[in-house]
Amino acid sequence: MSTQIHAGVSRKIFSRSAVPVDRTAAARYVAGVLALAVAYVATAKGAQSLRYTASVSAIWPPAGVGIAVLYLAGIRWWPGIFVGELLVNGDLLASGSGLPVGSLMGQQAGNMAEVIVGALLLRRLIGERAALDRTDQVGGMLLALGTGTAISATFGTVSMLAGDVITQSQAATFWRTWWLGDSAGALVAVPLVITWARAPVATLRRLVTWEGGLLLASVVVLAVVSVSIDESVTYMVFPALIWAAFRFGPAVAALSTAIAAGIAIGFTAHEQGAFFNHPIDQRVLSTQLYILVAALTTSFLSAVVAERRRSAAELVEAQLREGERALEERHRIARDLHDSVSQALFSTVLHTRAAQKALARQDVGTAGSLSRALRSIGELTRSAQGEMRALIFELGNEAGADGFLAALSRHAATLTAQGGFRVDIEAPSQRLSLPRQVETQLYGIGREALTNAARHAQASNVTVRVEERAGHVSVQIDDDGCGFDPTASPVGHYGLESMRSRAAEIDAHLTISSTRGAGTVIRVEVPLDSRWPDGARD
Amino acid sequence: MVPETERIRVLVVDDHAVVRRGLVAFLESEPDLDLVGDADGYDHALEMLAELDAQARLPDVVLMDLQMAAPDGIAATREIRARYRDIEVVALTSFGEDSRVHAALDAGAAGYLLKDADADEVSAAIRAAHRGELHLDPAIARRLMEGALPDGSTAAMTARELQVLRLIGTGKANKEIAAKLAISERTARTHVSNILGKLGLHSRTQAALWAVREGLVDTAEGSDRADAGGA
Numbered sequence: 001m002s003t004q005i006h007a008g009v010s011r012k013i014f015s016r017s018a019v020p021v022d023r024t025a026a027a028r029y030v031a032g033v034l035a036l037a038v039a040y041v042a043t044a045k046g047a048q049s050l051r052y053t054a055s056v057s058a059i060w061p062p063a064g065v066g067i068a069v070l071y072l073a074g075i076r077w078w079p080g081i082f083v084g085e086l087l088v089n090g091d092l093l094a095s096g097s098g099l100p101v102g103s104l105m106g107q108q109a110g111n112m113a114e115v116i117v118g119a120l121l122l123r124r125l126i127g128e129r130a131a132l133d134r135t136d137q138v139g140g141m142l143l144a145l146g147t148g149t150a151i152s153a154t155f156g157t158v159s160m161l162a163g164d165v166i167t168q169s170q171a172a173t174f175w176r177t178w179w180l181g182d183s184a185g186a187l188v189a190v191p192l193v194i195t196w197a198r199a200p201v202a203t204l205r206r207l208v209t210w211e212g213g214l215l216l217a218s219v220v221v222l223a224v225v226s227v228s229i230d231e232s233v234t235y236m237v238f239p240a241l242i243w244a245a246f247r248f249g250p251a252v253a254a255l256s257t258a259i260a261a262g263i264a265i266g267f268t269a270h271e272q273g274a275f276f277n278h279p280i281d282q283r284v285l286s287t288q289l290y291i292l293v294a295a296l297t298t299s300f301l302s303a304v305v306a307e308r309r310r311s312a313a314e315l316v317e318a319q320l321r322e323g324e325r326a327l328e329e330r331h332r333i334a335r336d337l338h339d340s341v342s343q344a345l346f347s348t349v350l351h352t353r354a355a356q357k358a359l360a361r362q363d364v365g366t367a368g369s370l371s372r373a374l375r376s377i378g379e380l381t382r383s384a385q386g387e388m389r390a391l392i393f394e395l396g397n398e399a400g401a402d403g404f405l406a407a408l409s410r411h412a413a414t415l416t417a418q419g420g421f422r423v424d425i426e427a428p429s430q431r432l433s434l435p436r437q438v439e440t441q442l443y444g445i446g447r448e449a450l451t452n453a454a455r456h457a458q459a460s461n462v463t464v465r466v467e468e469r470a471g472h473v474s475v476q477i478d479d480d481g482c483g484f485d486p487t488a489s490p491v492g493h494y495g496l497e498s499m500r501s502r503a504a505e506i507d508a509h510l511t512i513s514s515t516r517g518a519g520t521v522i523r524v525e526v527p528l529d530s531r532w533p534d535g536a537r538d
Numbered sequence: 539m540v541p542e543t544e545r546i547r548v549l550v551v552d553d554h555a556v557v558r559r560g561l562v563a564f565l566e567s568e569p570d571l572d573l574v575g576d577a578d579g580y581d582h583a584l585e586m587l588a589e590l591d592a593q594a595r596l597p598d599v600v601l602m603d604l605q606m607a608a609p610d611g612i613a614a615t616r617e618i619r620a621r622y623r624d625i626e627v628v629a630l631t632s633f634g635e636d637s638r639v640h641a642a643l644d645a646g647a648a649g650y651l652l653k654d655a656d657a658d659e660v661s662a663a664i665r666a667a668h669r670g671e672l673h674l675d676p677a678i679a680r681r682l683m684e685g686a687l688p689d690g691s692t693a694a695m696t697a698r699e700l701q702v703l704r705l706i707g708t709g710k711a712n713k714e715i716a717a718k719l720a721i722s723e724r725t726a727r728t729h730v731s732n733i734l735g736k737l738g739l740h741s742r743t744q745a746a747l748w749a750v751r752e753g754l755v756d757t758a759e760g761s762d763r764a765d766a767g768g769a
Contacts, residue, residue, distance in 0.1 A: 338632050339554075346653040347560030353657030354560075357567035385654045 029076075036069055036080025037087065044088045047185070050269040058265050058287040060181045062088075063114050064189025067148060070119035071190075072129070072197055081115045082108075103163030110155020114182065118148025122190075131198055132191055132250045133306035138299045145190060149182035173281060180288040187295040188254070188261050195251035203251040215244055215256070223260040227267045227275060227290075234264075234290055241294060245302035253302040261291040309420075316415065320451060323411070334395035337388060345385045352378040403431050404443035405466060411447050412464075415454045423450065427466035432473060438526055441502040442475055445510070448499050449477040449522045457481025457520060468528075476523040483514040499524075545572040546668045547595065551583040551614060552576070552603035552630070557653070561601065561660070568661050580609040580617075587622065596622060599664045604631035604642055612638075612645045619646035626667035630660075639678055643743040649673040671709035672743055679747070692752070694736050700754070702729040706742055707749030 043062040051057050066081045089104045125140030132138055157175040160166045166174050196203060206212060218240040226236035237260045244256040268275040268287055275286045356374045405427055412423035434442070446464065453459040459481030467474050486496075496512060503510035503524055514520035548571050552558045558576050565573045574590060574597050577583035583600070590596050600618055604611035615627045628649035629642040639650055648667040651660060652675045663673035692700060698719075705715045716726040730742055739745050749755050 342632055342653060343554050343557050346655075347556045350557075350560035350564035350657050350660070354563040354567035382656070389654060 032073070032077060033080040033083065036066075036077055037083035039069070040066055040081060040084025041087050043189075044084070050265045057181060058268065058284050059185040059188070059261065059291055060178075061185035061189040063111065063118070063149065063152060063182045064145070064186030065193060066115035067118040067122060067145065067186060068190045068193035068197075070115060071122045072194060075116060075119060078112070078116055082112060085111050099165060100163035103159040103165055106159025106162065107156050110152045110159065113155065114148045114152030117151055118144055118186070121147055129198065130194065131306075132195055132254075132299065133303055133310075135300060135303045135307065138303045141190060141299070142187070142296065145186040146183060149179050149186060152182055153179035177281075177284055177288075180285070180292065184261070184288045184291040184295065187292060187299070188258050191250060191254035191295070191299055192258050195249075195254050198251070203249075206248060207252055207255075211247065212252070215240065215248065215252070216259070218243065219256045219259050220263065223263040224267070226260075227264045228272060237294065238297070241298045242301060245298050246305050248302075249306060250299065250302040253298045257291075257295045257298045260294055264290055312420070316454070320415070320455075330395045334392045337392050337395075342385065342388050342392070345381055345388060348381045349378065349385070352381060404434070404439040404446065405431070407443050408446045408450070408464065412450055412462075415450055421454050421460060421462070423462045423464065425464045425466070427464075428468060432466070432468055434473065434526075434528075438473070438506050438508075438528075441506045441508070442473075442524065442526070444502045445499045445522070445524055446475060446477060448502075449479075449520075453477070453479035453481050453520065457483065459519070471528050472525050473528060474523065474525045476521065478519065478521050480519045483516050483518050483520050485516060486512050486514050542572065545570055546599060546664060547572045547574045547597040548664055549574055549583070549586065549590075549597040549600045550576040551579070551600060551606075551611065553578050553606040554603065557603070564657050564660065565601075565664075571661060571664065579606055580611075580614045583614055584617065584621075587618065587625075591622070597625060599667050600625055600627045601660070601664065602627050602629055602647070604629050604638065612641050615642060615647050616645040626670075628663045628667050628673070639674075640741075640744075643741045650678055651675055652678070666709075669709075670711035670714060672746060674743075692754075695733065699729055699733050699736070702726065703733050703745060703749050704754050706730065706733070706745050707755035709746060 040062050043065045044060075047057045047060055047062065062084070066084075070077055070081070085108050089108050092099055093101065093104060121144035122141060125144050126132075126137040130137045130141075132141065153175050156178050157166075157171055160174065161168065161171055207216070219237070222237045222240045226234045241253065241256050241260065245253040264275070264287055268283060275283045275290070278286055352374055356371065356378070359371055359374065405425070409425060412425065415421055416423055450462060450464075453462045457479055459479035462477065462479045465474075465476045465478075467476075499512070499522070500510060506526055508524050508526040510525075511523045512520070548565055550558060550561045550565065550573065552561065555578070558578065562573060562576055565571050574595055575586050577586050583602075587596065600615075602611045602615055602618075604615075606614075609617075611629065611631070615629065618625055618627055626648040627646060628651060629647040630651045630653060631638065631642075632653045642650055648670075649663040649672060651663050651673070655675060659675075666673035692703070695703070701719060702715055705718060710718070712723050712726045712730065715721075715730075716723040719726070721729075730745070733739075733745055734742070737745065737748055739748060
C-alpha cells in the first residue's frame with residue numbers, strides 16, 4: 001500500500017519536472033542533428049568540388065566525418081547522417097545526374113549502414129574516446145573503417161547495377177574505386193576529428209610554436225612538390241609527415257595527412273601534377289593509394305612514437321618508485337634495529353653490570369674467571385652497540401657518505417636516464433663542509449624539486465645552482481616546465497609541504513616561485529652561523 | 539648497606555620489557571638506590587605513583603623512557619612534574635634529536651640519557667637528579683652548548699638576576715638558590731622566569747647551559763657538576 005502511494009507521488013513529481021527538461025533536451029537534439037546534417041553536406045560538397053570527372057570523387061570523407069561524430073557523440077545522432085545523405089542525394093537527383101531514384105535509395109541505405117556499422121565497430125574495437133596513440137587502436141580503426149566502407153561500396157555497386165548505371169564488367173572497378181575512396185576519406189577524417197576533439201586547445205597550443213609553423217609550412221611545400229612535379233616523387237611528403245608523427249603526436253599528424261591529401265586531390269582535380277598524367281582510372285587509384293598509404297603510415301607511426309614515449313615515462317616512474325621503496329626500506333630497517341637490537345644490547349649492558357656488582361659482593365672461588373667473562377661480555381656488548389649505532393646512522397642517512405650534491409647527481413642521473421630531461425648542476429668544485437642535518441635536508445629538498453620537475457611539470461631542462469658565500473649556502477633549482485600556481489592547492493601539495501618542513505628543520509629560507517606556463521624556481525638559503533656545532537664555522 | 543632512609547627511591551617507566559628488566563636488574567644491584575617499582579606506560583606509571591603516594595613512598599627520581607606509545611614519555615614527564623613537584627625525572631631514549639631533547643627539558647626533565655649509555659652513567663644521572671643537578675648525555679650536552687642557544691645578552695639583567703643565573707649554571711634548584719641568596723623560593727622563581735624571558739630561553743636547563751657557555755660559571759664552582767654534560 002505504502003509503496004503504491006510512494007510510487008504515485010514520485011511519478012507525479014517526475015512528470016511535472018520532466019516536461020521542461022524533455023523540451024530542452026529535444027530542442028538540443030534537433031539542433032545537433034541539423035548541425036551534423038550540415039557538416040555532412042558541407043564535407044560532401046567539398047569532396048564533390050574536387051571531383052576528377054562528373055561522377056567520380058577520388059576520396060569521400062563525409063562517411064569518415066559521420067563515423068567520427070557518431071563514435072564520439074553516440075549512435076543516437078544517426079538522423080543527422082540520414083538528413084545529410086538525403087540532401088546530398090536529393091541534390092544529385094535535382095541536378096539531373098541521370099541517376100535513377102532506386103539507385104539513389106540503395107546508395108542512401110548503404111551509406112547509412114556504413115556510418116552506423118563503422119561507428120559501432122569503432123567503439124567495440126578501440127573503446128570510447130580513444131586517443132589513437134596505441135598501435136592496437138590504429139589497427140582497430142583500420143578494421144572498423146575498412147568494414148564499414150565495404151558495406152557502402154557493395155550497396156552502391158549493387159544499386160548502380162540494378163539501376164543500369166554501370167555494366168557488369170564495370171562492377172569490379174566501380175566497387176574498388178568506391179571502397180578505396182571511402183576508406184581513404186575515412187582514414188583521413190576519423191583520426192583528424194577524434195584526436196582533435198580530445199584536446200583541441202592543447203593541440204593548437206603545441207602547433208602555434210615556431211616548430212609547429214615550420215612543420216605546417218614543410219607539409220604544404222613538400223605535399224605540393226610531391227604531386228606537382230611530373231616525375232614520380234610522391235614520397236617527398238613523407239619526411240614532413242614523419243616529423244609530425246614523431247614530434248607532435250597523433251592529432252597534428254592527422255592534420256598534416258589531411259593537408260597533404262587535400263593538396264594531392266586539389267592538384268589532380270585542377271588537372272595538374274603527377275596523378276593527372278595517368279589515365280582517369282589510374283589517376284583515381286594513384287590518388288587513393290597515395291592518401292591511404294600516407295594516412296596509415298602517419299597514424300601507425302604516431303601511435304608507435306606515443307607508445308615508446310609512454311613506456312619510457314613508465315620506466316622512469318618505476319625506477320623512481322623503486323628508489324623510494326629502497327629508501328623507505330632502509331629507514332624501516334634502521335627503525336627496527338633501533339627498536340629491537342639496540343634496546344636488547346642496552347639491556348645486556350645493564351644486566352652485565354648488575355652481574356658484575358653482584359659478583360663483587362660475593363666472595364666465590366671462581367670470581368676471577370667469572371669477572372673476566374663478565375668484563376668481556378660488557379666490552380663486546382659495548383662494541384656491538386657502537387657498530388649498531390654506526391649502521392643505523394648509515395641506513396638512516398639519506399644523503400649518504402659522499403654529501404648531498406653527489407646524492408643529488410645520482411638522483412638526477414636516474415631521472416635523465418630515459419632522455420627528454422636534462423639536469424645541469426653548477427656547484428663549487430670542492431665539497432662543501434656542511435653539517436649532517438643540512439646535507440640531509442638539502443638533499444631532500446633538491447630531490448623533491450627534481451622529481452616534481454620531471455614528473456609533474458614535464459620540464460625538459462633543469463638547472464641546479466649551488467653557491468656558498470657570506471656564511472650562507474644557497475641551492476637554486478630552475479626548471480622550464482609547465483609551472484603551477486603556488487597559492488592554489490596543486491597536485492604536488494605534499495611535496496611542497498615536505499620541502500617547507502625540511503627547510504624549517506635547518507632554519508633555511510625557502511622560496512618557491514612559479515607561474516603557469518613559465519617554469520618554477522625553488523631557492524633555499526641556509527645560514528651557516530653559530531647554530532651548527534660541527535659545520536663550516538669551525 | 540646504605541640505610542633505607544638515605545637511599546634514593548627510583549621508579550622505572552619503559553614500555554620495552556627487555557630494557558625494563560635490564561634496568562630493574564641493574565638498579566637493584568646499586569646499594570644506594572631503592573627501586574620502588576617499574577611501569578610499562580603513562581597510565582601505569584601514574585597509577586603506581588598514586589599508590590606510592592598513598593603509602594608515603596613516592597620515588598625521588600623517575601627514570602622515564604620517552605619513546606612510548608601515546609601518551610609518550612614527554613607527556614608523562616610533564617604530568618609527573620605537575621602533580622609531584624619533588625620528583626625529578628631523568629629522560630631515557632634512543633633518540634638524540636635536538637627537538638626531542640628540548641621537548642623533554644621543557645617538560646621538566648632533569649636529565650637526558652641515550653640508551654647506549656654505559657650502565658654506570660644511568661645511576662650517575664639518577665644521583666645527579668636527586669641532588670638537584672642536571673645530567674645530560676655528553677654528546678647531547680655538547681651539541682646543546684654549542685648549538686641553538688640564542689645570542690641573548692646579560693646587559694639587560696639586574697645584578698641579582700646575574701647572581702641567580704650563575705647559581706642556575708651550577709645546577710642549583712630554586713630552593714637552594716633561595717637559601718643561598720636569603721630570598722624566598724617564590725622570589726627565586728620570579729628571577730628565573732625573568733632571566734629566561736630576557737635571554738629568550740625556554741627552560742632553566744638552557745639557562746644553565748647558556749651561563750656555562752658565556753663563562754658566568756667558574757670552573758671551580760662548576761666542577762661539582764662536571765657530569766652536567768661533560769662540558
